[in-house]
Each structure stands twice: as structure tokens, then as C-alpha cells.
Amino acid sequence: MRSRTRPIPKADVSAPLSVRLTVNGRPRTIAVEPRTTLLDALRDMLALSGTKKGCDRGECGACTVHIDGRRVLSCMTLAAMQEGRRITTIEGLEDGGRLHPVQAAFVEHDGFQCGFCTSGQIMSGVAMIEEAKAGWPSAATADVARSLTLADLSNAEIRERMSGNLCRCACYPNIVEAIAEAATGRR
Amino acid sequence: MHRFALSRAGDAAMAIAAHARDPALAFIAGGTDLLGLMKDRAALPERLLDINGLPDMARIEAVPDGGLRIGALARMSDVAADVEVRRRFPVIAEALLFAASGQLRNMASIGGNILQRTRCPYFRDGDDLPCNKRRAGSGCAALRGLNRNHAIFGWSEACVATHASDVAVAFAALDAHVIVRGRSGERSIPFGDFHRLPGDTPQRDTALERGELIVAVEVPAQEAGRASHYLKVRDRQSYEFALVSAAAALATDGRRIRSARLALGGVAHKPWRLTAAETALRGASLDDVEALKSAIATSFADARPLAGNGFKVELARRVSLRALQSAGARA
Numbered sequence: 001m002r003s004r005t006r007p008i009p010k011a012d013v014s015a016p017l018s019v020r021l022t023v024n025g026r027p028r029t030i031a032v033e034p035r036t037t038l039l040d041a042l043r044d045m046l047a048l049s050g051t052k053k054g055c056d057r058g059e060c061g062a063c064t065v066h067i068d069g070r071r072v073l074s075c076m077t078l079a080a081m082q083e084g085r086r087i088t089t090i091e092g093l094e095d096g097g098r099l100h101p102v103q104a105a106f107v108e109h110d111g112f113q114c115g116f117c118t119s120g121q122i123m124s125g126v127a128m129i130e131e132a133k134a135g136w137p138s139a140a141t142a143d144v145a146r147s148l149t150l151a152d153l154s155n156a157e158i159r160e161r162m163s164g165n166l167c168r169c170a171c172y173p174n175i176v177e178a179i180a181e182a183a184t185g186r187r
Numbered sequence: 188m189h190r191f192a193l194s195r196a197g198d199a200a201m202a203i204a205a206h207a208r209d210p211a212l213a214f215i216a217g218g219t220d221l222l223g224l225m226k227d228r229a230a231l232p233e234r235l236l237d238i239n240g241l242p243d244m245a246r247i248e249a250v251p252d253g254g255l256r257i258g259a260l261a262r263m264s265d266v267a268a269d270v271e272v273r274r275r276f277p278v279i280a281e282a283l284l285f286a287a288s289g290q291l292r293n294m295a296s297i298g299g300n301i302l303q304r305t306r307c308p309y310f311r312d313g314d315d316l317p318c319n320k321r322r323a324g325s326g327c328a329a330l331r332g333l334n335r336n337h338a339i340f341g342w343s344e345a346c347v348a349t350h351a352s353d354v355a356v357a358f359a360a361l362d363a364h365v366i367v368r369g370r371s372g373e374r375s376i377p378f379g380d381f382h383r384l385p386g387d388t389p390q391r392d393t394a395l396e397r398g399e400l401i402v403a404v405e406v407p408a409q410e411a412g413r414a415s416h417y418l419k420v421r422d423r424q425s426y427e428f429a430l431v432s433a434a435a436a437l438a439t440d441g442r443r444i445r446s447a448r449l450a451l452g453g454v455a456h457k458p459w460r461l462t463a464a465e466t467a468l469r470g471a472s473l474d475d476v477e478a479l480k481s482a483i484a485t486s487f488a489d490a491r492p493l494a495g496n497g498f499k500v501e502l503a504r505r506v507s508l509r510a511l512q513s514a515g516a517r518a
């Protein structure tokens with residue numbers, strides 16, 4: 001192994017910080033080191049292991065959760081920066097024992113194989129449908145100046161909007177079908 | 188990641204003062220570049236100052252004269268979805284939408300985006316290979332190594348890296364300004380002067396000094412804006428950095444070009460403005476492909492490809508042409 005020549009700086013303060021946040025509807029207070037990512041805090045401190053760690057570099061989407069309703073990568077943000085935020089993970093999606101429509105559509109359309117990417121895919125898909133409802137364009141939108149509706153959510157649009165979630169099992173066609181049905185009822 | 192301290196900035200003046208006196212302190216906005224660099228040991232700050240709570244820095248304002256003011260903390264996704272941005276400057280919305288992923292765009296700020304560091308793999312390699320950008324004087328592993336993704340314009344023996352931001356290419360084409368606040372007040376840096384060429388000091392990417400905070404990017408009103416387009420060519424269709432990209436904006440009389448703005452991404456240490464081509468394009472007809480090609484060629488006399496990226500020269504010419512034609516279709 002090559003040597004790491006640069007010294008690791010010693011920080012003067014890296015004492016745990018106390019953070020209050022809401023996770024899946026429940027208020028929580030956690031004590032985290034500044035360097036703890038939101039992903040590690042969810043998995044290791046809050047025992048919410050449904051959120052997966054693939055690359056830990058923002059490159060795969062397996063760690064996708066919602067912060068205040070927006071999809072984000074929990075490996076690329078610090079837990080200590082989430083004071084007062086509302087976090088939703090895959091564990092918080094079901095409603096009184098009933099699957100969220102996107103979860104149900106993934107089961108129906110066989111949108112997974114090994115399942116490692118699946119919670120990230122579903123969290124991404126749920127928020128992506130909201131973005132489309134809000135009229136957000138994508139790189140697959142021919143004319144970004146035009147206003148959009150859910151009816152514009154073609155399969156090409158879904159593929160582009162979901163491109164931040166990789167699937168090593170390549171279940172992409174079924175994932176697109178599942179999301180299309182959940183979003184538009186199109187089968 | 189190494190251990191570091193984290194605190195929150197409540198007001199800009201205090202954040203600027205803290206940054207000015209502490210060389211081991213870094214601002215953190217979305218964190219999507221900085222945390223990756225820290226995980227790869229290409230940045231080792233001892234203290235992070237979270238600037239996300241600073242007031243009035245996330246606003247996207249459509250200036251009545253037709254320009255835009257985009258707060259440094261505005262998120263890429265919010266800027267791309269903004270109705271006035273889409274209407275006035277489609278090239279900005281497109282450059283943002285062709286970058287990163289939906290999740291990253293929700294996190295990443297405009298200030299952080301234009302400050303993102305190169306994707307040169309030697310720079311981000313945690314094992315400390317020769318890289319002058321990461322450690323001055325250690326050499327450049329890419330110069331004679333894997334350089335397929337590296338520069339064809341403006342590089343030096345010290346560094347052949349490219350700048351990876353997409354929206355910076357659009358900002359460069361539109362003559363935007365970076366509004367920066369320091370201890371002695373604000374200054375406005377023309378976008379073309381914001382990013383540096385590597386020269387002998389590739390460790391510095393931009394003109395930003397210690398103790399300076401980016402507060403906004405301003406895009407001036409201009410006749411070339413609406414007829415604009417961003418074209419990005421990459422190794423896969425989505426969620427990938429550019430091999431070569433182009434931002435084009437046009438003002439026309441019918442099919443005749445009155446003025447053109449053209450900048451390339453993925454080809455240099457900064458967004459690369461094709462000024463010679465812009466001059467040569469004046470008066471050309473959008474329907475005269477040969478005239479467009481030879482106008483573009485005037486900006487390629489000083490192209491210097493590396494051993495691994497000769498293909499980028501022809502690719503960049505074609506991307507320039509296609510971007511101009513697509514902008515023209517909106518005129």
C-alpha cells in the first residue's frame with residue numbers, strides 16, 4: 001500500500017453536538033460527532049437500516065431520503081446540519097400498515113432483484129413525482145420555458161429524472177413501469 | 188473522514204471575519220463537493236462553518252430590466268425550476284438540469300457549484316499521487332498519464348485539469364458577474380476573470396481571496412438570452428460530467444446573426460469563451476453551415492490536445508456548431 005504522506009489535522013473541538021430533528025414523524029434528539037453523515041446517524045444511531053450505503057460519494061442514490069419533503073443524498077450531508085429538519089426514510093413511508101402507492105407499484109411490477117438500491121429508488125421516485133406535479137422541467141424536457149404537468153411525465157422523462165439512482169441488477173424497465181403507474185396510472 | 192469542528196454562521200460579517208483569520212476554516216453550503224473532497228482527503232479543513240442560515244442569500248430575483256440575481260445559496264433545482272430563469276435564459280436552466288442528479292441538485296448551491304473542484308482522478312485519489320493542485324510541487328500525474336478527460340486549451344505543464352461545472356459555462360457565455368463580500372465591502376468579478384488558468388499555481392482555482400463570501404451571481408439583461416441553448420456530450424446519457432459541452436446564446440435579424448455568445452465546458456481549467464468565433468459569426472446566416480463552421484474554426488487555432496484527448500478538438504467544434512443551431516431554432 002502507498003503511504004499517506006499528509007498528516008491528519010487534529011481538530012480542537014470535535015465533541016458531540018446535540019441535534020433535534022424529526023424522523024418519520026417522531027421528534028428525536030441525537031448527539032453526533034460533527035463528521036457523522038446523516039446516513040451514518042440514521043443507520044447506526046437511530047437503527048433505521050432501510051437506507052443503504054452504496055458508494056458514500058454521491059454517485060449511486062442508495063442513500064436517498066427526504067429532508068423537508070425534498071429528495072437528497074444522506075451520505076453527502078452532515079447529521080449535525082439537520083437541526084429542526086423533518087427527515088423521512090423508507091421506514092416512514094407506509095401509512096398505518098398500508099404500503100405507499102410507489103412501494104405497492106414496485107411490488108406489483110417487480111421493480112427490484114437483490115433489493116439493495118430499492119429504498120433509494122422508492123424514496124427518489126416518491127419525491128420525483130411531487131417535483132413533476134410542481135411543474136419542474138428535466139434534461140429530457142424539449143422546451144424548458146413551457147410549463148409542465150404530470151401528463152408530460154413520459155417514460156423518457158422518468159428515466160432522466162431517476163438517473164441519480166443506479167441499479168446493479170439493472171431492473172430499470174420495471175422501475176420505470178412502477179413509477180409510471182404510481183404517477184399517472186399508465187401501465 | 189478526519190475529525191473537525193462544525194459551527195453555524197448567523198450573519199455574514201461574522202462568517203467573513205472568521206474565514207479571514209482562520210486558514211483552516213472552510214464554509215460549507217450543500218456539502219456535496221466539500222464532503223466528497225474530505226472523504227478523499229483532497230481537502231482537510233479543521234473547522235467547517237455552515238453558511239446555510241445566512242439571511243437573503245437563497246433568493247432568485249428577476250430584475251425588472253430583464254437580468255437576474257441568483258443568491259449564492261439558491262439550490263440548483265430551484266434555479267432550474269424558476270419560471271423567469273426558464274423564460275429569460277433557457278441556457279441556465281438547461282445547464283443546471285444536465286448536471287448531477289435530482290437529489291444532488293436539491294442540495295447543491297450555486298456558490299458551491301461554481302467553486303467545485305476538478306474531477307481529475309489524480310486530484311481526488313486518496314493515495315497522494317503527484318498532483319500540483321493538491322500538493323504544490325509534487326508534479327502532475329495526468330500530464331503523461333490518463334488524460335482523456337483533460338484540457339485542450341489553456342493548460343500548463345503544471346496542470347491539465349478541466350473545470351467540471353456546467354452552469355459556469357452558461358454564466359461565462361452570458362457575461363455574468365460574481366458578487367463577492369469581504370471585510371472591506373463588496374466587489375463584482377466579471378465571470379471571465381473568476382476562474383483562473385493553472386499557470387504555475389494550479390492549487391488556486393479562482394480569484395476568490397480568503398475572507399471572501401460569494402453572495403450572488405448576477406446575469407445582465409441582454410438581447411441574446413431567450414435564444415440560447417446548452418448542449419452536453421458525455422460518456423453516458425445522464426448523471427455524468429461533460430466530455431465537452433457548449434453554451435450558446437444568439438441575437439438575430441431573421442436568420443442572420445447579429446451577435447453570438449459561445450463558451451465551452453470540459454476543455455479547459457475554466458469555462459472557455461470562443462471570442463474569435465463570436466466576432467467571426469457576426470453577420471453570418473444560421474442556414475450557411477460552412478460559414479458557421481469556419482467562424483468556429485477561428486477559435487481552435489490554439490487548441491493543444493494531450494496524448495489521450497485528441498478527439499475533443501473535433502468533438503468541441505461539432506458541439507459548438509450544434510449548440511449554435513439549436514439556439515438559432517429558438518430565435
Ligand SMILES: Cc1cc2nc3c(=O)[nH]c(=O)nc-3n(C[C@H](O)[C@H](O)[C@H](O)COP(=O)(O)OP(=O)(O)OC[C@H]3O[C@@H](n4cnc5c(N)ncnc54)[C@H](O)[C@@H]3O)c2cc1C
Nearest residue numbers: 058216217218219220221286287295296298299300353401
Ligand atoms: C456524483 C456527482 C455528480 C456531479 N455531476 C455534476 C455535473 O454533471 N455538473 C456539475 O456542474 N456539477 C456536478 N456535480 C457537482 C455538484 O454540482 C457540486 O458538488 C455542487 O454544486 C456544489 O455545491 P454545494 O453547495 O454542495 O457546495 P459545497 O460542497 O458546500 O462547497 C463547495 C466549495 O465552495 C465553498 N463555498 C460554498 N458556498 C460558498 C459561498 N457562498 N462563498 C464562498 N465559498 C463557498 C465551500 O467552502 C467549498 O470549498 C456532481 C457532484 C457529484 C457528487
Ligand code: SF4
Nearest residue numbers: 307318327346347348
Ligand atoms: S491535471 Fe491538475 S489536478 Fe490533475 S494531476 Fe495534474 S495537477 Fe493534479
Ligand code: FES
Nearest residue numbers: 054055056061075
Ligand atoms: S451512498 Fe449516497 S449516493 Fe451512494
Ligand code: FES
Nearest residue numbers: 113115167168169
Ligand atoms: S435491485 Fe439489485 S441493485 Fe437494484
